Amino acid sequence: MTRPSSARQRPPRSENSLGILFGIGAYGLWGLLPIYFLILLPATAVEIVANRVLWSLLFCALLLTVLRGWTTVRTAFRNPRVLGTLTVAALLIAVNWFVYTYGVTNGHAIEASLGYFINPIVSVLLGVFVLRERLRPLQWAAVGMGFVAVVVLAVGYGNVPWIALALAFSFGFYGFVKKRVGPSVDAVSSLSIETAVLTPIAAAVMIWLTLSGGATLLTEGTGHFWIMAASGIITAVPLIFFGAAARRLPLTSIGMLQYLAPVLQFILALTVFGEEMPIERWIGFGLVWVGLALLTVDMIRTVRKNARPRRPELAGAAA
Structure with missing residues (x-):
């Protein structure tokens, strides 16, 4: 007997739809991160990053216990190549975190967003100079747009946009280094090892800040403490x-x-942080966006070309 339509169960959500939801969740949370840094004031960038490392390690340890992932971590620690690679990755992501936090908390949120806009272009450059890859015409055009944009923005800012370039190159090299690890270490285990490598430095920084009176973790109230402690979840999720x-x-x-x-970071910088956007910056950002559009078109064309089935060879006339 056929069940009425109202009683029928909905079909399970496709893997692609779930992937899109997870992707929006990941990049949406990263895009809203400047609001979190604003809430943490008067904490400095140094203290925020140090706490981010320490609380992330604690949260990752809980996750590894729940997911039973300690075996992967122990295996990675016993492999000098993997451990060395993740150590380099840890130092790069620490630089990235600090520069980004410093930019957002010191009135440079627009320039910080620029760093992640030009990151794909920087990744293409790394492919040329590090991996000796050959660029396609649209990729060359995108790189050219990026170079001109940096020149225009340097004129607009009155100096080279170091924050944007530091973010783009640190994250670009971070992605390059992480690819050398490959699938042997999952995301949670990788973050756990990276934060473990940085923990002695972060702990030393917090001790120094506490002794010098520069730490806010225990001086700004219970709410501030728990919001700072949430940095582990905000980093890992x-x-x-x-x-x-x-x-x-x-x-x-x-x-x-x-x-x-x-x-999202760009919109927040304009609407929440109230940063100025003179015409020179609009022109520079416009050039970057055109370059990103060219890269996107090139990527889509390349994927479609590679996915296109090859024509089978003609069989003989006689079957």
């Missing part, structure tokens, strides 16, 4: 969402979603 999205989505979809974070 988007990464987990990103890993779930990457397993379900093709590269083109991930490439399109990655622009959500800097777009």
Whole structure:
């Protein structure tokens, strides 16, 4: 007997749809991160990053216990190549975190968003100079647009946009280094090892700040303490969402979603932080956006070309 339509169960959500939701969650949370830093004031960038490392390690330890992932971590620690690679990755992401936090908390949120806008262009440059890859015409055009944009923005800012360039190159090299690890270490284990490597430095920084009277963790009230402690969750959750999205989505979809974070950061810088956007910056950002559009078109064309089935060879006339 056929069940009435109202009683029928909805079909399970497709893997692609779940991947899109996870991707939006990851890049959306990363895009809203400046609000979190604003709430943490008067904490400095140094203290925020140090706490981010310490609380992330604690949260990752809980996750590894729940997910029974300690075996992967122990295996990685016993492998000098993997441990050395993740140590370099840890130092790069620490630089990235500090520069980004410093930029947001010191009136440079627009320039910080620029860093993540030009990151794909920097990744293309790394492919040329590090991996000796050959660029396609649209990729060359995008690189040219990026170079001109940096010149225009340097004129607009009155100096080279060091914050944006430091963010783009640190994150670009971070992605390059992480690829050398490959699939041998999952996202949670990788973050756990990276934060473990940084923990002695972060702990020393917090001790120094406390002794010098510069720490706010215990001086700004209970609410401030727990908001600071939440940095572990705020760091790990988007990464987990990103890993779930990457397993379900093709590269083109991930490439399109990655622009959500800097777009949100840019909007927040204009509307919440009230930063100025003179005409020179609009021109520079416009050039970057054109370059990103060219990269996106090139990526989509390349994926479609590679996915196109080859024509089978003609069989003989006689069957």
